Amino acid sequence: MQKTISAAEANRKFSELLREVRKGHSYLITSHGREVARILPAERSETAGARAKMALLRHLRAQKAIDIGPWTREELYED
Numbered sequence: 149m150q151k152t153i154s155a156a157e158a159n160r161k162f163s164e165l166l167r168e169v170r171k172g173h174s175y176l177i178t179s180h181g182r183e184v185a186r187i188l189p190a191e192r193s194e195t196a197g198a199r200a201k202m203a204l205l206r207h208l209r210a211q212k213a214i215d216i217g218p219w220t221r222e223e224l225y226e227d
Contacts, residue, residue, distance in 0.1 A: 150186075155179040158187075 151173065158165055158177050165175060169189055177185040188196075 150174045150176055152176045152178060155184065 153161075153165070153175050155177050158175065165187060169175070169187055172189055174189065175187045176183055177187065
């Protein structure tokens, strides 16, 4: 469950926020009514990172290889 909290309130209650996050809660932090950050339990953010990595790998594998032809050793190391 995600709760919305202002940056000022999050600052005042940061320790309490961390205790709640350990229990599995997540928070959307706003500043002047605009979303600026999310605080999530570490397990969830790591899972999101793994999903992002897999999506990137799928995207890269779907791209066709480009044949640029042979090159010389000098071309590989030219300044």
